[in-house]
Amino acid sequence: MKQETIERIRKFTTDRDWERFHSPANLAKSISIEANELLECFQWDENNFDLKEVKEELADVLVYCRNMLDKLGLDEDEIVNEKMSKNEIKYPVDKAKGKANKYNKL
Numbered sequence: 001m002k003q004e005t006i007e008r009i010r011k012f013t014t015d016r017d018w019e020r021f022h023s024p025a026n027l028a029k030s031i032s033i034e035a036n037e038l039l040e041c042f043q044w045d046e047n048n049f050d051l052k053e054v055k056e057e058l059a060d061v062l063v064y065c066r067n068m069l070d071k072l073g074l075d076e077d078e079i080v081n082e083k084m085s086k087n088e089i090k091y092p093v094d095k096a097k098g099k100a101n102k103y104n105k106l
Helices: 003-015 024-040 051-072 076-090
Strands: none
Touching (some): 003 051, 024 051
């Protein structure tokens, strides 16, 4: 996420004095709620969806994720790369390529 966008999210939150509501638990709930609203975009027809609505719900998920990163003092690149390192071990190319199985069923 570009720094300019991160600062805009932070300013939006600060200007409204919403940090006090941003406990890790509340943010996790909000991420889940918004992710489910994103899923709802595909509820009855996964091929015909409103891209505008999908973008809005996806943006909500990303904003709440950014807020949680800030709340916990985490760096998104660092945690994503840590997780990718684990995933690369759990899902080696020679076993996982072209398969949707969970790592323990490869």
